[in-house]
Amino acid sequence: MQRLKTRAQFQAVLAGKTVARTPHFALHRAALDVLPVPPKTTATSAPPPTEPESTRPQALFGVQDVWVGAMAPKRWAKRAVTRNAIKRQIYQVVQAFEPRFPQAAHVVRLRSTFDRKVFVSATSEPLKLAVRTELEQLFGMAVTKVGSAP
Structure with a gap:
């Protein structure tokens, strides 16, 4: 599993299709945009490049x-501790589902707040359990869609 790091990667995936939704999360998926890597050549067999390195197209996903x-x-999620706890849960749950995911780019997006009156502490066990349960439901829906696609 690779992690998305750049803004361009996130934007490319968010422009893709939403494959599953739960009350608090949405899962977006986009096909990988991988450019073929040119074969290694020696300095004598290939002419020098005519354009600077920075103007060549770069693949978003290597x-x-x-x-x-x-x-x-x-x-x-107003508090940083809550945002970080949710992100950690996302990455932990996705590891369990990774073998069943297609080779594509995925973004899990928090799309509504967890009620602070119900979940008082940002790192409480009830919040972690609620997040984990909903993420398992989200990934389960996404995996069944992949399996049922022709």
Whole structure:
């Protein structure tokens, strides 16, 4: 499993298809945009490049693998400790589902807030359990869609 790191990677995946939704999360998926790597050549066999290195097209995703990113906006999780706890849960749960995911880029996005009156502590066990349960439901829906696709 590879993690998404750049803004361009996240934007490319968010522009893709939403494959599953739960009350608090959405899962976006996009096919990998991998450019073929040119074969290694010696200095005498290939002419020097005519354009600078920075103007060549770059692949957003360097390898064919399952790519995952997590988004927990401040709008829906005000405290940093809550956002970080949710992201950690996302990455832990996705590891269990990774073998069943297609080789594509995925973003799990928090799309609504967890009620602070119900979950008082940002790292409470009830919040962790609620997040984990909903993420398992989200990934379960996404995996069944992949398995039922023709």
